Amino acid sequence: MKQGCAGGDRGRAGTVVVVGAGPAGACVVWRLRARLPEPSGDGLDVHVVDPYPSHAFERAARAAPGPVRVHLHRERAAGLTGGAGRQRVELSGGTRLEADAVVLALGDHGAPPSPAEAEQALFAARHGLLYVPAGQAADPDPGLLPAGEPVLVRGAGSAFTRLLALLVSERGGRFAGGRGGEPVYLPSGDEPLLYVGSRRGVPHQARPGHRLARPPALPRFVTRDTPPEELRRAVAKELAYAYYHELFTAHPERTRVGWDAFEAAFEQAEWGGKEMRALVTRSVPRFADRLNLDRLDRPLHGMRFGDLAGLQRWMHGYLAAGLERRADPGHSADLALVHGVLSARAVLAGREPDPWFERLCGFLAGGPPVSRLAELRALARAGVVTFLGAGMRVDQDERTASWRASGATVPGAVGARALVEARLPGPGLSRAVDPLIAALRARGECRETTGLLDVRAADRGLVTAAGDAHPRRFALGPWTAVTARPEDHTARPEDDAALPGQADAVARAVLARTAASPLGAAA
Numbered sequence: 001m002k003q004g005c006a007g008g009d010r011g012r013a014g015t016v017v018v019v020g021a022g023p024a025g026a027c028v029v030w031r032l033r034a035r036l037p038e039p040s041g042d043g044l045d046v047h048v049v050d051p052y053p054s055h056a057f058e059r060a061a062r063a064a065p066g067p068v069r070v071h072l073h074r075e076r077a078a079g080l081t082g083g084a085g086r087q088r089v090e091l092s093g094g095t096r097l098e099a100d101a102v103v104l105a106l107g108d109h110g111a112p113p114s115p116a117e118a119e120q121a122l123f124a125a126r127h128g129l130l131y132v133p134a135g136q137a138a139d140p141d142p143g144l145l146p147a148g149e150p151v152l153v154r155g156a157g158s159a160f161t162r163l164l165a166l167l168v169s170e171r172g173g174r175f176a177g178g179r180g181g182e183p184v185y186l187p188s189g190d191e192p193l194l195y196v197g198s199r200r201g202v203p204h205q206a207r208p209g210h211r212l213a214r215p216p217a218l219p220r221f222v223t224r225d226t227p228p229e230e231l232r233r234a235v236a237k238e239l240a241y242a243y244y245h246e247l248f249t250a251h252p253e254r255t256r257v258g259w260d261a262f263e264a265a266f267e268q269a270e271w272g273g274k275e276m277r278a279l280v281t282r283s284v285p286r287f288a289d290r291l292n293l294d295r296l297d298r299p300l301h302g303m304r305f306g307d308l309a310g311l312q313r314w315m316h317g318y319l320a321a322g323l324e325r326r327a328d329p330g331h332s333a334d335l336a337l338v339h340g341v342l343s344a345r346a347v348l349a350g351r352e353p354d355p356w357f358e359r360l361c362g363f364l365a366g367g368p369p370v371s372r373l374a375e376l377r378a379l380a381r382a383g384v385v386t387f388l389g390a391g392m393r394v395d396q397d398e399r400t401a402s403w404r405a406s407g408a409t410v411p412g413a414v415g416a417r418a419l420v421e422a423r424l425p426g427p428g429l430s431r432a433v434d435p436l437i438a439a440l441r442a443r444g445e446c447r448e449t450t451g452l453l454d455v456r457a458a459d460r461g462l463v464t465a466a467g468d469a470h471p472r473r474f475a476l477g478p479w480t481a482v483t484a485r486p487e488d489h490t491a492r493p494e495d496d497a498a499l500p501g502q503a504d505a506v507a508r509a510v511l512a513r514t515a516a517s518p519l520g521a522a523a
Helices: 023-035 055-061 115-127 158-171 228-250 259-268 274-283 293-297 308-327 333-348 355-365 370-381 435-442 499-511
Strands: 014-019 044-049 068-073 077-081 087-091 096-099 101-104 130-132 150-154 174-177 183-186 193-197 385-389 393-397 402-406 414-416 418-421 452-455 461-463 469-475 480-482
Touching: 014 023, 014 087, 014 096, 023 044, 023 055, 023 068, 023 499, 044 087, 044 096, 077 435, 087 101, 101 499, 115 130, 115 393, 115 418, 150 402, 150 414, 158 193, 158 370, 183 370, 228 259, 228 293, 228 333, 228 355, 259 274, 293 355, 308 370, 308 385, 333 355, 370 385, 452 469, 469 499
Parallel strands: 014 044, 014 101, 044 068, 101 469, 130 418, 150 193, 150 418, 193 385, 452 480
Antiparallel strands: 077 087, 087 096, 174 183, 393 402, 402 414, 452 461, 461 469
């Protein structure tokens, strides 16, 4: 068995192993360099393990030399051991790397493709088409997506947002300030033409930037033992309670009764029943202030446009309205809605994931910052992004050797020779085929929450089956999730969603565990 020398012979040199050389791993390297401009001791050795490093990582690794030395291992990480002390990562080729800390920055947890995904890959191989499967949209080879040609994109959530950021940075286009400070996209001409659809048909809600007047005491209606058949009603009532609590306490001039009276009646009324509808109608005079969760969750449901142009006009208005709402502190109840989602998610952690609830969590609490939504609108107005609406369906056309996308919102279909699955693989660490993750799970050294890897909010520390965060193991990226606690509701939940923010938190924690930093001497 070969032995690695990850800092073992370098005296006080700090050593870190980063498993994964995708965008998440690149962000970690970037933030480590930013936080260690002048080391104490012999600097920091960062060993990055990935057989297929991404373009984002290669750009980060080409940075000027300094106290952070990056070593790339084009192998897979096969195992992780070490208890609470020095960590040992075993590579597929037999090398063992010893380190002060380990960061898991994998793009996904290695879930095998679904039968439908495997069939799409076979169809693409048979006809020489481009197919980017789920979990890989954040870092495709930028040269693969054809310039000036249609590309079908299935998914409008976080993976789609990362794909857009990559394309803009790689294709030479840029954003400029427009009227009223609204961004305008100036294309380079090398962009692909993205035709985007999804189950819901609209992008995730932008993260609210408001503050709550008085965060509600949650949870109230969702418990870990809520029966599956009652879960949706309980979740809906939980979200409505959080929403109306903020409306009544922060904006009482827009209600007809006090919060105490409303709360007492609300708790007794059945969600969706006549009493609940009557209570809201007589207590909240403005229709725009009443929560319509069904319309919020499925804004295109039941709508039908005559052509794509009509849908684009509606989408531009929908995005503009969302941006205006996020800029108005009078809509702080939207943030309370996010807190309600996080509260319910914390209570339900460890249960079998409910697909409806997981999609709702992503839509309401896992969206991009407002700036990204404004850039998406600019890309749509420039013709780089065209929306296909809700209920997107992709069919294989053997006659034309292409895919054809259609949906429930607009008649007709759009053909293309490229298909990007801009979504994450289905949740469930129990399906993971990655040997490192599978072994950690079997030993109780990690756990899943809502199908994702559970991490501590403060520093992305890996949470064990016992509920404790490991002092030297960290994880970040779209395959991780923070178990929100009721006492955390005064925090800004959106701060944890951005990859650079996650990477910076990890970098701080990692440096506190290494001899390369003054903080790490006693860690």
